[in-house]
Amino acid sequence: MMIKKQIVCIHWGKKYGPLYINRLYNMVERNITPPFRFVCFCDDDSGVRPEVECHPLPELNFEIPKTKRGIWPKSRLWNKQLADLEGPFLFLDLDLVITGNLDAFFEYGEADDVILAYNPSNPLERLGQTSVYRAPVGKLAPLLEMFSKDPLAIAEKYGYEQRFVTRNAPGGIKLWPKSWVKHFRRNCRRPFPLNYFLQPKLSQSSKIVIFPGTLGPQDAIDGVYHFRHGPHLTPKAHIKAGLKGERQGSLLTHLRHYILPTKWVEQHWK
Template sequence: MKQVICINWGTKYGPPFINRLYAMVARNITPPFRFTCFTDNFAGIRPEVDCQPLPEIPVEIPKTKRGIWPKARLWGPKLGDLTGNVLFLDLDLIVTGSLDDLFSYGDPDQVILSRNPAKPFERIGQTSCFRFPVGKLAPMQEIFIANPMQVATEYVWEQRFVTRNAPGGIDLFPRDWVQHFRYQCLPTFPLNWVMAPRLKRDTRVVIFPGGVYPEVAIRGGWVGREGFTLADHLRNIPNRPEKEGSLWRYLRHFTKPAAWAAEAWRE
C-alpha cells in the first residue's frame, strides 16, 4: 500500500487544493494507494480522501517571518492510524509523472528528501516532497518541543532542521525527479522572455517554494500580475512592486505560460 499524505490548516488552501492534489496523485500512481489529509476542516473534501485531524503537539507553533513550521505536527511517534512509510506532498505542487519510484527508491528506513537547488553550497533537502517512516522523526520532534522558537530562530527553515537532525541522516531523491519551478524550470534571464518553462522528461513532481504558485506557471506573468504578457510586464516597470527590489530583479520576474502545468494541475 503506497501512502501519500498532506497537511492543511487555516484557509489559505483548503478543499480545492486537497481535491486537486488527490486527483493528480491518482492519475500518477499504481494502486493500491491511500491518500490521507491531516486537516482542521473536513468540509468540501472529496470522499476518496482519508481525512484525519491535525496531529496534536503540546506547544504553540512558532510564527516567524521566513520559516513555516506546522509540519512539525507530522514528526511524532504516531501519525493518525498510519504505519510504515509515507510520502508527504505540499498542497501547492504539481504532479507531472509517476510517483511509484518515490516509494521504492533507497533505504526504506531512511528519511528521503527532495533536493534544494536554492542552497547549492549547503547540502540541504526540501520537504515539499519527502518520504519518511512514521515515528522515525520522533526524536526530532522532542528537540523542537523543548524550545520551538529557539529551533525556528536557529534553523530558519524547517527543511534545514530536518536535514540536519533526522535520525540516521537523510538521502535525496534523484535530481530530475523533483524540480523546483523557479530554479530548474524557468529559463535563465533573458530567455524567460521568449521561452516557456521547461519540464524534464523524468520529472515526477514540480515544487513551488518561495511564494511562486502554480497559477503563475499556468497563466504566465508573475506573482500579483498573473496573465501579464511581456508587453504588460515592461509597461508596468514604473509601477513595479517595492518588494521585488531592483529593476534587474523585476525583469527576471516574468514567465511565459507553461502548457504542461495547465494540463497537470487539475482535478
C-alpha cells in the same frame, strides 16, 4: 511482497482549502499504480472528496512559533503515531504539481530511510526540501522532542523546518535523484531574455515540480511571477512598465521575473 503506498498531506487554516486537497488526490490517482492510501491531516474536512481519508491534525503539547521565514506546522507529522498508519509514508505539499509516475518514490532506498527532495536554493549546502519526503511513521519523533523544548529558539536557529530535518534526522537523510523533483523557480523558469520568448520548461525525467515561496501553480498558469506584479502583461508591456519604474526591485530583477503562461502546469494541475 507488495509495497504499501501511503500518501500523506496536511492542511490547516484558509490559504488553500479543499480544492487543493482534491486536486492533489486527482494527480496522485492518475500517476500511481494502485492500491494506495491517501490521508490528509486537517482542521476542516468540508468539501474534501470521499476518497481522501481525513483525520484531525496531530496534537502538540506546545505552540508552534510564528517567524518571518519558516513555516513549521508540518512538524505535527513528526509524531510517534499518525492515525493508524504504519511504516513509510510519502508526504506531498498541497501546492506541488505531479508530472510523472510516483511508484519509484516507494521503491527507492530502504524502508527505514528518511528521503528528501534536493533543495537547489543553496547549492553550497547539502540541504533537503520537505515539499516531497518519505519517512517511516515515528522516525522523526526525536525531532519533535527537540523542537518542543524551545520551539522559538529552534525556529530562529534553523530558519526553515527543512534545514532542521536535514541536520537532525536520526541516521541522517538521503536525497531523491535530482531529475525526479524539480523546483519551478530554480529549475523551470527561463533565464533572461529567453523568459520573454519561451514558457518555463518541463524536464521529461521530472515526476514532481515543487513551488516553494510565493510563486504557485496558478501564478505559473497565469504568467504572473508574484501577485504584487499585477496581471500578466505582454513582453513589450512588461518591459515598458519596468523602464517607467513600475516595478518591484531593480530593473534587472523586474526583467528576470517575467514568465509566460505555463501550459504544462495547467495540463497537470487539475
